[in-house]
Amino acid sequence: xxxxxxxxxxxxxxxxxxxxxxxxxxxxxxxxxFQVKNIIVEGNTEKSVSEIAAIAGVDYGDPIxxxxxxxMWEKLAASGALEVTDVRRELPDTLYIAVNDRKERALALxxxxxxxxxxxxxxxxxxxxxxxxxxxxxxxxxxxxAEKGSLLNAKSDRLEAxxxxxEGLYARNAQDRIKDINVSDVSAIFLTTSNGMRVExxxxxxxxxxxxxxxxxxxxxxxxxxxxxxxxxxNSEKAYYTPGV
Numbered sequence: 001x002x003x004x005x006x007x008x009x010x011x012x013x014x015x016x017x018x019x020x021x022x023x024x025x026x027x028x029x030x031x032x033x034f035q036v037k038n039i040i041v042e043g044n045t046e047k048s049v050s051e052i053a054a055i056a057g058v059d060y061g062d063p064i065x066x067x068x069x070x071x072m073w074e075k076l077a078a079s080g081a082l083e084v085t086d087v088r089r090e091l092p093d094t095l096y097i098a099v100n101d102r103k104e105r106a107l108a109l110x111x112x113x114x115x116x117x118x119x120x121x122x123x124x125x126x127x128x129x130x131x132x133x134x135x136x137x138x139x140x141x142x143x144x145x146a147e148k149g150s151l152l153n154a155k156s157d158r159l160e161a162x163x164x165x166x167e168g169l170y171a172r173n174a175q176d177r178i179k180d181i182n183v184s185d186v187s188a189i190f191l192t193t194s195n196g197m198r199v200e201x202x203x204x205x206x207x208x209x210x211x212x213x214x215x216x217x218x219x220x221x222x223x224x225x226x227x228x229x230x231x232x233x234x235n236s237e238k239a240y241y242t243p244g245v
Contacts, residue, residue: 037093044100080124080148115146121159140184161186164204168211195227202234
């Protein structure tokens, strides 16, 4: 083998080695750069960043291009406990997650199971027993299916009526005074108090005003020893009471 040939062969080998080293270094730099180093969680949640990341199925050190934003969203929503508002990758090394804790507000009996729901009708959990809290039931939604993390398959007008009444009750800390909200007819909603009195509510318009009137009327009636019968607050301006047994 001539000297020139050896020299050319050595040059080729050197180039190949250099190319391999460059490829290894590039891969190392790419891998070390494009991996999850920051997980930012924003929103109204009491869960820690590590808890949110675990629910989303991601962790520090994961290759960021292997992170599926849709998969993260679905896992967070399926937990039932979280309302997801945003999930995104921010290159080169950050995951951004925005969530809010769903507040358990009521119970709905569906298919022999108790669905614990928030004010919007999203199911936070399904149980085979009656929880201590919340203790307030919603009936008449027409829902036939309940899945953790999903909205009850009820008519939207019934869910809207339910939300208006629930938010009004919780805003005035009056949820424990009511044991059932019936929204089967959204123009003639009625509530049942913990003592068994029926409250004719009408539609969900002016719900907060009607709830304030209901509370004042119930307080007055209870001071007079009246716990049963029918209380009508449907016109939102004046309450009408019919005694009952």
